[in-house]
Amino acid sequence: MVHDSIIEVEGLTKVYHMSGxxxxxxxxxxxxSVKTGEFVAILGPSGSGKSSLFHIIGGLTPPSTGCVRVAGHDLTNMTDRERTALRRHSVGFVFQRFNLLPTLSAAENIEIAKHIAGDRQTDPRFENLLSLLGIEHRLHHKPHALSGGEQQRVAIARAIVNQxxxxxxxxPTGNLDSQNSKAVLTTLKTLNKELGQTILMITHNAEAAAFCDARTLHMLDGKILAEESTGRQ
Ligand SMILES: Nc1ncnc2c1ncn2[C@@H]1O[C@H](COP(=O)(O)OP(=O)(O)O)[C@@H](O)[C@H]1O
Ligand SMILES: [Mg+2]
Structure with a gap:
């Protein structure tokens, strides 16, 4: 296995054990295999295993068999405590539902993520990050006063505030109309280009993947089928 990639997955299987x-x-x-600074889009029908792959890479659930290395950590025999540390320091998650806390302002939703990670220092990228996301003028609002695209951009800020x-x-655009989707995709593309943020994005939409200049992978029945590159990266 090559170790110069930030994500290395080989022969990964996952079996869920149901009752009985x-x-x-x-x-x-x-x-x-994903290199630092890449933008990878994963397409595939519902039930093809896309979210399961993310949950394993992000330390939410353990793999069944195979090799998984994420940001220098071997996930194969990780304890629950080690997976929690991985989630806290190595991976940011954004979901279709924005999952913002409704009683907190946008700024507080972002701040609380910093506190949970125990990082009280001001990230020098932070001011710049919020202007890159185009939400700096909306931070004092609560989620219900923000558009869907703004809420998702707040969720993205929360996901990466601890770098x-x-x-x-x-x-990430599954709950959004086309205008808000475009704002979120533009944001992700900017984070990738300007900050070199490594991004993996699940989408139903090949246009979204192309818009982000992402390397596009297709999943079906628990496997990655074929690979195509836009050639624009
Ligand atoms: N926590 C779980 N327990 C049992 N089965 C699950 C669980 N999560 C996903 N599955 C099953 O695993 C398969 C892949 O699901 P998933 O990874 O969510 O696919 P996708 O994100 O592509 O829709 C589906 O058959 C789904 O029903
Ligand atoms: Mg899914």
Whole structure:
């Protein structure tokens, strides 16, 4: 296995054990290599294993078999405590639902993520980050007063405020109309180009992947099918 990549996945399988003896095979031998600074889009039908792959890379759930290395950590035999540390320091998550706390302002939603990670220092990129995201003038508002695109950009700020080397976005535009989707995709593209943020994005939309100049992977039945590159990176 090559170790110069920030994510290295080889022969990964995942089987969920349901009640009784029912087993659900979600991943059936996934190989994936991502370099620092890449933008990778993952397309595939519902149930093809996209979220399961993210949950394993992000330390939410352990792999069944195979090799998984993320930001220098071997996930194969990680304890729950080690996976928690991985989630806290190495990976930022963005979901289809923005999951902002409704009683807190946008700024407080972002700040609380810093406190949870125990990082009281001001990130020198922070001011710049919020202007890159185009939300600096909306920070005192609570989520209900923000558009969907603004809420998702606040969620992105929260996900990367502690500078995780990897951002995982699971259908980040799935709840948004085309105008708000474009704002969020523009933001992700900017973070990748300007800050060199490594991003993996699940999407149903090939246009979204192309818009972000992302390397595009297709999943089906728990496997990565074929690879195509836009050639524009
Ligand atoms: N926590 C879970 N427990 C049991 N089965 C699951 C769980 N999560 C996902 N699955 C199953 O694994 C398969 C892949 O799901 P998922 O990774 O969510 O795919 P996708 O994100 O591409 O829709 C599906 O058959 C799904 O029902
Ligand atoms: Mg999913």
């Amino acid at each position: 003896r029912v087993e659900v095979p979600a991943l059936r031998g996934v190989d994936l 995780p080397p990897i951002l995982l976005a699971d259908e």
